[in-house]
Amino acid sequence: MTEQDTFVAAIDQGTTSSRCIIFDTAGRIVSVDQQEHRQIFPKPGWVEHDATEIWAKTQSVVAGAMARAGIRREQLRALGITNQRETTLLWDRRTGNPVHNAIVWQDTRTADLINQLGGELGQERFRERTGLPLATYFAGPKLRWLLDNVEGARERAERGELAFGTVDSWLIWNLTGGVDGGKHVTDVTNASRTMLMNIETLEWDQSILDEMGIPAAVLPEIRSSSEVYGEATGQLTGVPVASALGDQQAAVFGQACYDVGEAKCTYGTGSFLLLNTGERAVASQHGLLTTVGYRLGKDRPVYCLEGSIAVTGALVQWLRDQLGIISSAAEIETLASSVEDNGGCYFVPAFSGLFAPYWRSDARGVIAGLTAFVGKGHIARAVLEATAWQTREVVDAMRQDADLDVTELKVDGGMTANNLLMQNQADVLDVPVVRPVIAETTALGAAYAAGLAVGVWSDLAELREKWAADKTWHPAMDAATRNREYGQWKKAVSRTFDWA
Secondary structure, eight states, X not given: OOGGGOEEEEEEEOSSEEEEEEEETTSOEEEEEEEEOOOBOSSTTOOEEOHHHHHHHHHHHHHHXXXXXXXXXXXXXXXXXXXXXXXXXXXXXXXXXXXXXXXXXXXOTTHHHHHHHHXXXXXXXXXXXXXXXXXXXSHHHHHHHHHHHSTTHHXXXXXXXXXXXXXXXXXXXXXXXXTTTOOOEXXXXXXXXXXXXXXXXXXXXXXXXXXXXXXXXXXXXXXXXXXXXXXXXGGGTTOEEEEEEEHHHHHHHHTTOOSXXXXXXXXXXXXXXXXXXXXXXXXXXXXXXXXXXXXXXXXXXXXXEEEEESOSHHHHHHIIIIIOXXXXXXXXXXXXXXXXXXXXXXXXXXXXXXXXXXXXXTOOOEEESOOTTOOHHHHHHHHHHHHHHHHHHHHHHHHHHHOOOOOOEEEESGGGGOHHHHHHHHHHHTSOEXXXXXXXXXXXXHHHHHHHHHTSSOOHHHHHHHOOEEEEEOOOOOHHHHHHHHHHHHHHHHTTTTOO
């Protein structure tokens, strides 16, 4: 098979949709297919997905991308997976049926359980072993909730009848045969988001399982991010399933952040900023997460510090869908550009608490500084600035924790199309902000990791050569303005505390 006939596919299973993107050996996109899935809100603060629907739509987009590319499965050298992280599934190994809807990463139903688990130690109880604070965000407590609240689940789990996984595990199990011998595995990046894996040993931590009340029999095997887990069945029969990376770690890989000190931020529903700290797992003292960035085969793992921001792009959607101030997301840039500044208005979108660097589940959203002067243009600008300031807080925490200076920020995700936001981001960080030519860095990272596993690409140096900048924004804000505005933002954030 020639290089022109060789392709790698990536399944990108996200919070709102599933996509399949096919790449050629130059890392260029050949075809894309995408379908949205339902967002299920049974109660305030509860967010669920239908895992069966996700699997059906995943199969559909794979077929669609193959048809659009006009290629045969024999031309696919490998398949990689990247996925929404922390979203938690529990299914029957015999029937393949989920015992409950998937509990999504945004879901906050475990708040009381978190307080119970924390006890006198609070958020820090598991941090030394897992790199994570106790929070509703992570998968382990969601699994405990399912075991406690789905009738018969705990007993069936202890008997080995049920399988737990994040979305990567669910897809790999189904892709490789499901009830007929499907591989029950996860990768180190997704496992590092469960609060059940020891961040140093990269193995399930029995002491945490005991403390959290989770039977080991439900857990998948932890593997590297780039290796062949098994061969696909069905429409992709014989294609090696050869990578899995949580979506934010996949973006690190796709953005070629392979050296210590390199950082990327992905702007989506929320925003996620990761800083490569190399083979050192840096324990955060400033509200960040210590996470596995990636692991290639049997190589040593590469760690990252991560700042997770709950609401960024979702705030633009809220402005559109709940308030009707804009009719499309793209309109916000025009509206925000109609005014010179925010008019003294600051918007802190703590709709269900604040993630990094605060981890305050008691916080709720605030619009501060309102006067009769403020109009919808100022509010639109404050909405965009909220993303930039939240990112600044995370970068400041990273600089303190890792003693590394972030000198440039690589960016990706839908919001990077907003030039006003990207300029504002460069201004408040006082460093250049760089968008790559290939914007689909999450899927690209999964494809790169899968291709490395089967020899499509040789090493990281070859992948780094493929990365190229599309546009760079340079800071243009004077220090006095930056410091004054940051102080006002911090004041607005403090108003969100102790609300719930």
